[in-house]
Amino acid sequence: MKLQVAMDLLTVEDALLLAGQVAEYVDIIELGTPLIKAAGLSAVTAIKAAHPDKIVFADMKTMDAGELEADIAFRAGADLVSILGSADDSTIAGGVKAARAHNKGIVVDLIGVADKVTRAKEARALGAKFVEFHAGLDEQAQPGHDLGGLLTAGEEARVPFSVAGGVSLDTIESVQRAGADVAVIGRSVHSAADPALEAKKLRAAISSSNS
Numbered sequence: 702m703k704l705q706v707a708m709d710l711l712t713v714e715d716a717l718l719l720a721g722q723v724a725e726y727v728d729i730i731e732l733g734t735p736l737i738k739a740a741g742l743s744a745v746t747a748i749k750a751a752h753p754d755k756i757v758f759a760d761m762k763t764m765d766a767g768e769l770e771a772d773i774a775f776r777a778g779a780d781l782v783s784i785l786g787s788a789d790d791s792t793i794a795g796g797v798k799a800a801r802a803h804n805k806g807i808v809v810d811l812i813g814v815a816d817k818v819t820r821a822k823e824a825r826a827l828g829a830k831f832v833e834f835h836a837g838l839d840e841q842a843q844p845g846h847d848l849g850g851l852l853t854a855g856e857e858a859r860v861p862f863s864v865a866g867g868v869s870l871d872t873i874e875s876v877q878r879a880g881a882d883v884a885v886i887g888r889s890v891h892s893a894a895d896p897a898l899e900a901k902k903l904r905a906a907i908s909s910s911n912s
């Protein structure tokens with residue numbers, strides 16, 4: 702299972718600092734949606750230039766104009782770009798067309814989708830590299846939120862998938878047991894007192910479960 706760490710910060714400087722601290726332990730560096738909205742796609746370019754050996758994920762959360770938005774993110778240096786599962790099929794297909802032109806990938810984010818299993822299969826059939834079973838920050842803040850539902854849905858869908866939604870050191874092994882291809886971590890790393898140490902522990906937790 703790959704480890705994806707989300708730079709959910711607001712400036713390129715802060716993102717570069719965090720990426721520098723954690724890159725050694727991480728497979729995929731995500732430029733979070735708030736960062737892209739605050740700083741623009743220059744954030745993607747800066748991170749890819751600093752970490753050319755890492756997979757760079759632009760969390761665009763595109764809802765329309767899939768081909769155009771994916772194209773500008775790939776041109777900026779992204780290897781993976783997210784499109785929302787709630788978007789029209791043509792938006793996902795447009796993003797996939799751009800990804801194929803750049804030899805890159807689209808990730809379909811199932812945030813807010815009620816029937817995640819069905820939409821995951823549809824997204825994969827449309828050409829998504831993988832789908833993200835995701836409970837967003839607002840959903841996580843609601844009483845009774847539990848990662849378990851996402852993991853069960855991911856297992857059931859039988860497509861390549863990532864899991865995002867408050868994943869931490871306490872839960873990363875359950876994400877791996879569910880068969881996820883990627884664990885996405887935001888606050889557990891960027892809000893940690895020592896982000897590098899947290900990323901190192903997450904990497905170790907994955908590695909020990911592999912053996």
Ligand SMILES: O=C([C@H](O)CO)[C@H](O)[C@H](O)COP(=O)(O)O
Pocket residue numbers: 707709733734735760836837838865866867868885886887888889
């Ligand atoms: O995608 C995210 C969210 O929608 C804000 O843009 C986060 O990167 C994702 O949820 C991972 O963050 P945590 O939930 O804090 O682990």
